[in-house]
Amino acid sequence: xxxxxxxxxxxxxxxxxxxxxxxxxxxxxxxxxxxxxxxxxxxxxxxxxxxxxxxxxxxxxxxxxxxxxxxxxxxxxxxxxxxxxxxxxxxxxxxxxxxxxxxxxxxxxxxx
Amino acid sequence: xxxxxxxxxxxxxxxxxxxxxxxxxxxxxxxxxxxxxxxxxxxxxxxxxxxxxxxxxxxxxxxxxxxxxxxxxxxxxxxxxxxxxxxxxxxxxxxxxxxxxxxxxxxxxxxxxxxxxxxxxxxxxxxxxxxxxxxxxxxxxxxxxxxxxxxxxxxxxxxxxxxxxxxxxxxxxxxxxxxxxxxxxxxxxxxxxxxxxxxxxxxxxxxxxxxxxxxxxxxxxxxxxxxxxxxxxxxxxxxxxxxxxxxxxxxxxxxxxxxxxxxxxxxxxxxxxxxxxxxxxxxxxxxxxxxxxxxxxxxxxxxxxxxxxxxxxxxxxxxxxxxxxxxxxxxxxxxxxxxxxxxxxxxxxxxxxxxxxxxxxxxxxxxxxxxxxxxxxxxxxxxxxxxxxxxxxxxxxxxxxxxxxxxxxxxxxxxxxxxxxxxxxxxxxxxxxxxxxxxxxxxxx
Numbered sequence: 001x002x003x004x005x006x007x008x009x010x011x012x013x014x015x016x017x018x019x020x021x022x023x024x025x026x027x028x029x030x031x032x033x034x035x036x037x038x039x040x041x042x043x044x045x046x047x048x049x050x051x052x053x054x055x056x057x058x059x060x061x062x063x064x065x066x067x068x069x070x071x072x073x074x075x076x077x078x079x080x081x082x083x084x085x086x087x088x089x090x091x092x093x094x095x096x097x098x099x100x101x102x103x104x105x106x107x108x109x110x111x112x
Numbered sequence: 113x114x115x116x117x118x119x120x121x122x123x124x125x126x127x128x129x130x131x132x133x134x135x136x137x138x139x140x141x142x143x144x145x146x147x148x149x150x151x152x153x154x155x156x157x158x159x160x161x162x163x164x165x166x167x168x169x170x171x172x173x174x175x176x177x178x179x180x181x182x183x184x185x186x187x188x189x190x191x192x193x194x195x196x197x198x199x200x201x202x203x204x205x206x207x208x209x210x211x212x213x214x215x216x217x218x219x220x221x222x223x224x225x226x227x228x229x230x231x232x233x234x235x236x237x238x239x240x241x242x243x244x245x246x247x248x249x250x251x252x253x254x255x256x257x258x259x260x261x262x263x264x265x266x267x268x269x270x271x272x273x274x275x276x277x278x279x280x281x282x283x284x285x286x287x288x289x290x291x292x293x294x295x296x297x298x299x300x301x302x303x304x305x306x307x308x309x310x311x312x313x314x315x316x317x318x319x320x321x322x323x324x325x326x327x328x329x330x331x332x333x334x335x336x337x338x339x340x341x342x343x344x345x346x347x348x349x350x351x352x353x354x355x356x357x358x359x360x361x362x363x364x365x366x367x368x369x370x371x372x373x374x375x376x377x378x379x380x381x382x383x384x385x386x387x388x389x390x391x392x393x394x395x396x397x398x399x400x401x402x403x404x405x406x407x408x409x410x411x412x413x414x415x416x417x418x419x420x421x422x423x424x425x426x427x428x429x430x431x432x433x434x435x436x437x438x439x440x441x442x443x444x445x446x447x448x449x450x451x452x453x454x455x456x457x458x459x460x461x462x463x464x465x466x467x468x469x470x471x472x473x474x475x476x477x478x479x480x481x482x483x484x485x486x487x488x489x490x491x492x493x494x495x496x497x498x499x500x501x502x503x504x505x506x507x508x509x510x511x512x513x514x515x516x517x518x519x520x521x522x523x524x525x526x527x528x529x530x531x532x533x534x535x536x537x538x539x540x541x542x543x544x545x546x547x548x549x550x551x552x553x554x555x556x557x
Contacts, residue, residue: 044316045375046433047385048422051314 126340140326148516204264231433232297282480285394294440303497363390366414393446451475
């Protein structure tokens with residue numbers, strides 16, 4: 001099993017969610033995040049005082065998937081989240097040792 | 113003279129409008145500070161309403177408007193408003209409104225002036241010290257200065273304030289309210305020193321919609337402030353009303369135009385600030401200039417104040433919310449503007465300014481009014497601030513300041529953060545104390 005984590009632009013969340021649902025992913029965890037990569041931040045001006053805001057608002061999306069699906073799921077996320085402009089985000093996967101569904105106690109791939 | 117129902121109705125309504133300016137100011141300032149100090153910022157305004165109102169009915173009205181025969185200070189004694197219930201107002205001339213309506217109207221000015229100062233010392237002022245400061249400051253600074261500017265003398269033509277007697281044209285308080293508060297703000301922020309992290313940490317406004325609500329309330333209430341100062345429902349009130357409207361509109365445009373030129377973007381904070389700058393500048397001028405001149409005044413003060421607020425970074429004083437840059441500078445601009453654009457064509461009872469053939473006489477008087485109030489307010493506030501700082505302490509600890517003054521001074525936080533919608537996380541582990549919890553159970557049982 002793998003944990004796929006994607007950092008995406010907030011306004012792309014609906015597109016990514018829809019794409020993942022139609023691919024057959026039936027659950028995900030979404031949280032608000034902030035950070036920067038190559039995009040860096042932006043400048044805001046208040047009464048003439050300039051502030052550099054380093055951290056840009058992003059959405060962090062996490063999905064647990066079976067080993068066989070991991071490449072496809074990552075492709076789906078990349079396709080649906082892409083605008084081609086700087087700041088589109090990143091997707092990565094890491095191996096997961098164990099998963100248990102809390103309600104039933106099922107373990108492993110059955111719990112996904 | 114018999115009581116005029118129309119005039120009385122207008123002055124009472126105007127008084128309520130001026131009162132609304134102080135909660136409006138609380139929003140205006142509250143939105144501009146960081147989220148950890150918004151409640152303290154708003155509380156400084158609200159507690160000022162409490163303190164000054166009581167002092168006013170006790171003795172404040174008497175110090176400002178009581179008849180002592182002195183041009184420096186009114187009568188030192190109790191206001192005794194209860195014995196004046198059936199009297200009509202006399203202030204240089206007779207007005208067919210009850211003394212109590214006049215006293216209520218003037219009370220609102222006494223309330224908002226110290227509240228304006230609070231913006232200079234945001235995030236770091238000990239609440240008790242602020243209360244003590246307000247009580248003493250209105251007593252030794254505002255009440256006497258109001259006498260100088262707003263008291264035109266009793267029926268036997270004595271006891272007019274010395275600036276009023278000199279012919280300083282300050283219709284609604286460019287000197288007594290705005291320059292006064294601005295100079296005091298400068299003195300006080302020098303006494304307290306800079307906020308922790310000034311010029312280093314970002315201190316951007318935490319809620320600009322709140323700032324805009326505040327600016328809107330101030331704008332609305334200011335019609336009471338300026339047009340109400342006619343003390344009657346008449347042509348002078350209408351002139352002040354119209355000038356207040358157009359100068360403020362022009363102030364918005366002047367400020368955001370300057371931002372567009374200098375920074376590239378017209379900002380909402382700039383629009384709100386420009387409105388207030390326009391309101392401040394038209395306050396002394398609104399009954400003495402033509403509406404077209406009010407437009408010029410608004411644009412000029414919007415642009416000047418947009419530049420003036422940058423001074424604190426260059427000179428290194430932490431006037432946190434620009435009380436100096438907006439109220440002191442805006443007040444000076446408005447007062448001096450009358451010296452140029454004041455005209456008998458709109459108000460025959462007063463003098464012509466430089467551009468209407470009056471020469472430099474009026475301009476000189478206006479400058480005298482502006483700078484004598486500035487100097488008195490700055491010096492007395494500086495001394496008072498230092499005394500309070502040495503005795504009970506004026507500033508919270510830097511630990512408390514970093515943690516947030518809302519929590520340390522008031523044991524409250526303004527916002528229930530967290531996007532999970534009222535769940536266990538959003539309260540940050542908040543739970544009722546056991547005594548309250550037990551009580552709640554009893555009630556529900």
